Amino acid sequence: MSNHQELLTGWGNTAPSLADVVRPRNEEEVTTDLQNAPGSLIARGLGRSYGDAAQCAGGTVLSNRGLWNLTPIDPLTGLVTVGAGVSLDELVSISIPAGWFIPVTPGTRQVTIGGAIAADIHGKNHHVDGSFMNHVRSIRLATPTGTLTITPESEPELFWATAGAMGLTGVVIDATVQMIPIETSYISVDTERFPNLDATMAAMASGDDDYRYSVAWVDCMTAGASMGRGVITRGDHAPKSMLEGKQTRHPLSPPASTKLAVPFTPPSGLLNRLSIKAFNEAWFRKSPKKRDGEIQSLGTFFHPLDGVDWWNRLHGHRGFLQYQFVVSDAHGDVVTKAIELLSSQKVPSFLAVLKRFGPHNPGPLSFPMKGWTLALDIPIGPPQLAGVLDQLDLMVGEAGGRLYLAKDSRLSPQQFRAMYPQLGEFERIRKTIDPQGLLASDLSRRLGIS
Amino acid sequence: MRNAFGQPQSVLVLGGTSEIALSVVERLVAARTQTVVLAGRNPSGLDLAAQELRDKGAQSVETLVFDADEPSNAQGVIDQAFEKAGGSIDLVLIAVGQLGDQDLLDNDPDGAAALFTTNLTWPVAAMTALRSKLITQGSGHVAVIASIAGVRVRRANFTYGATKAGLDAFTQGYSDSLKPYGVKVQIIRPGFVRTKMTEGMADAPFSTDVGPAADTIVKGLSSPASVIWSPPLLQGVALVMRSLPGVLWRKMPS
Numbered sequence: 001m002s003n004h005q006e007l008l009t010g011w012g013n014t015a016p017s018l019a020d021v022v023r024p025r026n027e028e029e030v031t032t033d034l035q036n037a038p039g040s041l042i043a044r045g046l047g048r049s050y051g052d053a054a055q056c057a058g059g060t061v062l063s064n065r066g067l068w069n070l071t072p073i074d075p076l077t078g079l080v081t082v083g084a085g086v087s088l089d090e091l092v093s094i095s096i097p098a099g100w101f102i103p104v105t106p107g108t109r110q111v112t113i114g115g116a117i118a119a120d121i122h123g124k125n126h127h128v129d130g131s132f133m134n135h136v137r138s139i140r141l142a143t144p145t146g147t148l149t150i151t152p153e154s155e156p157e158l159f160w161a162t163a164g165a166m167g168l169t170g171v172v173i174d175a176t177v178q179m180i181p182i183e184t185s186y187i188s189v190d191t192e193r194f195p196n197l198d199a200t201m202a203a204m205a206s207g208d209d210d211y212r213y214s215v216a217w218v219d220c221m222t223a224g225a226s227m228g229r230g231v232i233t234r235g236d237h238a239p240k241s242m243l244e245g246k247q248t249r250h251p252l253s254p255p256a257s258t259k260l261a262v263p264f265t266p267p268s269g270l271l272n273r274l275s276i277k278a279f280n281e282a283w284f285r286k287s288p289k290k291r292d293g294e295i296q297s298l299g300t301f302f303h304p305l306d307g308v309d310w311w312n313r314l315h316g317h318r319g320f321l322q323y324q325f326v327v328s329d330a331h332g333d334v335v336t337k338a339i340e341l342l343s344s345q346k347v348p349s350f351l352a353v354l355k356r357f358g359p360h361n362p363g364p365l366s367f368p369m370k371g372w373t374l375a376l377d378i379p380i381g382p383p384q385l386a387g388v389l390d391q392l393d394l395m396v397g398e399a400g401g402r403l404y405l406a407k408d409s410r411l412s413p414q415q416f417r418a419m420y421p422q423l424g425e426f427e428r429i430r431k432t433i434d435p436q437g438l439l440a441s442d443l444s445r446r447l448g449i450s
Numbered sequence: 451m452r453n454a455f456g457q458p459q460s461v462l463v464l465g466g467t468s469e470i471a472l473s474v475v476e477r478l479v480a481a482r483t484q485t486v487v488l489a490g491r492n493p494s495g496l497d498l499a500a501q502e503l504r505d506k507g508a509q510s511v512e513t514l515v516f517d518a519d520e521p522s523n524a525q526g527v528i529d530q531a532f533e534k535a536g537g538s539i540d541l542v543l544i545a546v547g548q549l550g551d552q553d554l555l556d557n558d559p560d561g562a563a564a565l566f567t568t569n570l571t572w573p574v575a576a577m578t579a580l581r582s583k584l585i586t587q588g589s590g591h592v593a594v595i596a597s598i599a600g601v602r603v604r605r606a607n608f609t610y611g612a613t614k615a616g617l618d619a620f621t622q623g624y625s626d627s628l629k630p631y632g633v634k635v636q637i638i639r640p641g642f643v644r645t646k647m648t649e650g651m652a653d654a655p656f657s658t659d660v661g662p663a664a665d666t667i668v669k670g671l672s673s674p675a676s677v678i679w680s681p682p683l684l685q686g687v688a689l690v691m692r693s694l695p696g697v698l699w700r701k702m703p704s
């Protein structure tokens with residue numbers, strides 16, 4: 001095995017594959033790597049996509065972590081040009097003290113700018129602010145046919161095709177992002193508990209628009225009348241006037257770094273139906289019935305799991321997956337049906353997250369669209385799981401919904417095509433910059449994206 | 451590509467008319483498998499099996515005729531199989547093998563040697579040819595059908611049992627050699643399965659039909675287990691079999 005070969009998986013620790021890893025440090029080196037790749041090539045960030053998006057079996061994986069330029073944030077406009085390999089964690093550690101925050105925050109800060117663009121990530125504010133690419137003003141993109149700067153004005157087709165393209169339109173070198181101004185590094189949070197799914201969804205449908213950030217945690221493990229009981233947390237950036245005591249001394253403090261790590265992979269099954277059920281129960285009970293105006297740090301509000309490094313290892317050797325879909329408002333019943341199906345099939349799910357999305361942007365492969373999105377963390381193991389998820393795919397597809405590629409590790413090419421009707425348009429645009437199909441990943445091969 | 455459940459999209463069967471293997475592939479086609487290459491000795495049997503898989507929804511099924519009596523053809527068979535599959539193969543199922551009639555083999559040196567060629571030497575050559583292909587493609591899965599008969603050989607079928615014992619042992623080391631490359635290797639150890647290979651024979655203890663055996667194997671292929679026992683309780687039985695003193699072992703009904 002040559003010394004730059006690595007066995008790679010996504011965050012779910014499933015389907016490993018071997019690739020040559022290259023680590024370019026600048027645009028020139030990226031261009032050389034693209035030219036010299038003996039076979040296929042795909043970029044990779046921090047490997048936080050769950051499945052096989054940042055893998056290229058038998059080919060070349062280009063780590064973006066050497067693309068590390070970071071210009072100061074323009075104090076007047078809040079625009080910043082960031083290397084594709086800079087993580088959101090690294091960006092906020094310099095932006096927060098200057099009074100700026102990232103426009104979109106996923107459930108972990110450990111994702112790179114390249115990964116954020118490639119997945120067109122969304123946060124708890126999608127219903128108000130849209131997804132990451134809605135805040136990107138320009139991208140420096142290295143493609144097999146040349147390197148160019150793309151903006152929504154100059155190259156609308158390629159720009160939007162790159163949103164959610166999972167690296168298949170080229171290697172992002174850097175991007176200019178519009179940051180949002182903040183007075184403090186705190187969020188004013190309202191928390192409320194609801195006894196079942198209908199009540200949770202009704203409260204979200206009626207109340208989310210009053211908040212910039214909103215998300216619900218839903219218990220999929222309790223059957224019967226309490227099925228889908230939920231805890232909604234919603235919030236807005238806290239103005240300085242809301243801070244008290246110690247907080248007023250450091251109103252703009254960056255999030256603390258990781259404290260704990262899971263140092264090894266315990267046997268599979270540590271997280272099983274019983275322990276997950278107990279966890280969900282405890283989470284529900286510890287949440288207040290209703291509490292308003294609690295001041296939480298950005299880290300606590302957005303990234304409770306970032307406190308434990310490599311927590312994915314807790315799922316054991318078989319790994320786990322995340323199933324995230326979106327359906328339109330008219331098909332909100334699919335959320336209920338999905339939870340019912342999992343519960344009746346005895347599939348354990350840890351931390352189901354329910355959110356409302358705003359409108360879709362022009363990206364043909366961008367995931368978010370107006371409606372409901374549900375994300376389920378499921379350990380691999382139950383033998384019925386593969387078939388149950390295939391059944392869910394059908395339900396979601398028939399309702400005109402779709403799965404999130406950044407989380408996917410098992411969708412079939414047929415269902416993928418049905419879920420992304422703009423795929424043809426994407427493939428046409430892609431042909432113009434990659435006629436030979438040099439850019440390919442395990443995901444693109446699995447889903448048959450050409 | 452294989453997905454998070456290890457479900458393959460392309461499959462090569464060496465021993466392409468094996469009932470167990472075909473029954474496994476049928477189930478894989480119902481999940482994610484689109485491309486199948488069936489390689490075997492009997493052209494009409496292969497064609498029939500191929501048509502059946504097409505009817506079950508496989509998009510591309512190709513056949514490839516070879517005879518496992520000639521190990522020097524193994525490299526060519528593997529090369530052709532990859533070509534027919536379109537360049538890469540997610541799962542290779544090795545199901546080459548014959549039972550032989552021990553009563554005849556007792557006094558047939560050529561026959562005994564030929565059984566070793568078919569059941570052991572050829573598969574070993576093919577697996578060796580496969581190795582570099584899988585390393586180059588950077589992922590893959592090999593499942594080798596051995597047998598409970600190889601766990602402890604019996605008077606009644608010791609030539610067959612010994613070929614399977616050899617294949618089983620080879621596969622264990624082969625598995626270790628491919629682990630660093632992300633290639634998964636599993637040994638399948640079925641008990642007595644009622645197929646055309648065992649037609650006319652009295653049922654041994656723990657016999658199963660092809661369907662249930664295939665169900666167990668498909669489940670096992672998705673698991674991290676290094677050995678797939680079919681039926682699963684054979685794992686415990688094998689423990690007992692291995693530890694029985696010879697005097698007792700020879701008294702077991704055959």
Ligand SMILES: Cc1cc2nc3c(=O)[nH]c(=O)nc-3n(C[C@H](O)[C@H](O)[C@H](O)COP(=O)(O)OP(=O)(O)OC[C@H]3O[C@@H](n4cnc5c(N)ncnc54)[C@H](O)[C@@H]3O)c2cc1C
Pocket residue numbers: 011042043044045046047048049050053054064084085105106107108110111112113114115116118119120121122123165166167168170171172173305406407441
């Ligand atoms: C705990 C957790 C919570 C999460 N929460 C959310 C969430 O709330 N919302 C959300 O949207 N997502 C969420 N995600 C998913 C995550 O945001 C995306 O998968 C993101 O793409 C990961 O970025 P990465 O840097 O790790 O990229 P990787 O996972 O390494 O790669 C992801 C994709 O980006 C491509 N890519 C990487 N760098 C480049 C580049 N320079 N140029 C072109 N393509 C590139 C890769 O080819 C690949 O297709 C979560 C993930 C985890 C583990």
